[in-house]
Amino acid sequence: MFTAFLIKYAEIGIKGRNRYLFEDALVHQIKYALEKCDGQFLIHKTQGRIYVDAQSEFDFDEVVERLQTVFGISGICPVVYVEDEGFDKLVETITGYIADVYPDRNKTFKVQARRARKNYPKDSMTINMDMGEAILKAFPEMKVDVHNPDIVLNIEVREKIYIYSEIIPGPGGMPVGTGGKAMLLLSGGIDSPVAGYMIAKRGVKIDAVYFHAPPYTSERAKQKVVDLARIVSRYTGPIYLHIINFTDIQLYIHEKCPHEELTIIMRRYMMRIAEHIAKETECLGLITGESIGQVASQTMASLVATNEVCELPVYRPLIGFDKQEIVEVSEKIGTYETSIQPFEDCCTIFVAKHPVTKPNVNVIRRHEHNLDEKIEELVATALETDEVIIVE
Numbered sequence: 001m002f003t004a005f006l007i008k009y010a011e012i013g014i015k016g017r018n019r020y021l022f023e024d025a026l027v028h029q030i031k032y033a034l035e036k037c038d039g040q041f042l043i044h045k046t047q048g049r050i051y052v053d054a055q056s057e058f059d060f061d062e063v064v065e066r067l068q069t070v071f072g073i074s075g076i077c078p079v080v081y082v083e084d085e086g087f088d089k090l091v092e093t094i095t096g097y098i099a100d101v102y103p104d105r106n107k108t109f110k111v112q113a114r115r116a117r118k119n120y121p122k123d124s125m126t127i128n129m130d131m132g133e134a135i136l137k138a139f140p141e142m143k144v145d146v147h148n149p150d151i152v153l154n155i156e157v158r159e160k161i162y163i164y165s166e167i168i169p170g171p172g173g174m175p176v177g178t179g180g181k182a183m184l185l186l187s188g189g190i191d192s193p194v195a196g197y198m199i200a201k202r203g204v205k206i207d208a209v210y211f212h213a214p215p216y217t218s219e220r221a222k223q224k225v226v227d228l229a230r231i232v233s234r235y236t237g238p239i240y241l242h243i244i245n246f247t248d249i250q251l252y253i254h255e256k257c258p259h260e261e262l263t264i265i266m267r268r269y270m271m272r273i274a275e276h277i278a279k280e281t282e283c284l285g286l287i288t289g290e291s292i293g294q295v296a297s298q299t300m301a302s303l304v305a306t307n308e309v310c311e312l313p314v315y316r317p318l319i320g321f322d323k324q325e326i327v328e329v330s331e332k333i334g335t336y337e338t339s340i341q342p343f344e345d346c347c348t349i350f351v352a353k354h355p356v357t358k359p360n361v362n363v364i365r366r367h368e369h370n371l372d373e374k375i376e377e378l379v380a381t382a383l384e385t386d387e388v389i390i391v392e
């Protein structure tokens with residue numbers, strides 16, 4: 001029955017010149033999302049609206065599911081198009097539509113017509129009244145409520161006539177690409193994929209970096225991160241995933257620094273390297289999955305220590321989330337099942353029994369001097385051997 005979708009988006013904050021950027025980015029992301037669906041689709045902007053027209057058979061549920069991954073969409077309205085064959089014929093179509101879409105008709109409704117084609121013989125008000133009357137006649141169990149109806153039946157008169165009444169919620173947010181780019185520190189855990197999703201939702205394109213420590217971390221652990229990036233890329237578009245071999249740096253820190261400070265010092269090197277790649281790839285910030293107090297390396301004092309090595313802003317969208325709240329988002333976006341696969345990550349391999357929870361930055365800096373002899377060279381090598389995988 002449905003052959004098109006009207007895409008609703010929030011209009012606040014996108015007035016004037018920005019509106020085109022917003023709409024073009026949205027159209028681009030919709031195209032990307034639908035590329036993987038069966039069928040042909042024409043995506044077009046008409047008078048401040050975006051339509052997805054199906055030009056072949058398609059799977060309704062699959063298309064809706066895909067559209068629900070596109071940030072910037074606040075609602076998805078399935079549309080029926082009909083030719084203009086006179087008002088009586090339109091009444092027939094509309095009552096047929098109601099019979100199909102609303103098996104239970106104990107509902108209130110209002111008709112909301114828009115006459116975009118001005119040569120149509122009835123104006124909007126008249127369409128509202130005449131159609132309302134015709135519907136009441138066909139379905140006496142229905143009632144009109146113009147203030148708070150269960151069903152708003154939209155009728156848009158254009159070249160063809162568009163009919164829609166259902167709004168399926170979209171993910172909200174802003175289209176990816178309208179907000180610059182940021183570098184996500186992506187581990188195999190539950191938190192960082194959610195963090196990337198949340199920043200992307202604000203319109204930010206995402207690249208990612210994963211610190212791999214073979215043979216202490218396995219190929220499977222790496223594959224898990226690639227899999228997570230792939231799930232996140234359903235929402236963000238293609239992700240450039242940088243795989244950094246961190247083994248020698250980690251072993252060197254292990255050899256030279258107090259063990260209770262290992263995690264913090266290691267995290268500081270991750271941040272430094274991530275920032276280096278971020279700056280080279282025009283990223284305007286770093287993203288981590290940290291949340292205050294979740295583990296020893298995420299106390300306020302530890303965050304001071306990891307934060308101070310970066311100049312770029314570090315976005316931590318989960319900072320005030322409880323684990324359970326993070327889990328809920330990861331289930332919603334589909335990363336949870338992959339995240340809980342039991343592959344060791346490099347943070348858990350070299351952890352001390354009693355890591356510091358209140359690191360003193362001055363002490364940490366002093367202990368980092370133990371690394372002076374070789375660390376620059378090791379970091380340079382890690383950067384040179386960066387393996388980039390384009391995940392989509």
Ligand code: ATP
Binds near residue numbers: 187288297345
């Ligand atoms: P996650 O579930 O995201 O792994 P976590 O609770 O395990 O988080 P930590 O291991 O302390 O927390 O890591 C904190 C953050 O540091 C992560 O959310 C991630 O952004 C980053 N991070 C940790 N390990 C790695 C890694 N191996 N590669 C890339 N980023 C990492």
Ligand code: MG
Binds near residue numbers: 187188189345347
């Ligand atoms: Mg982790």
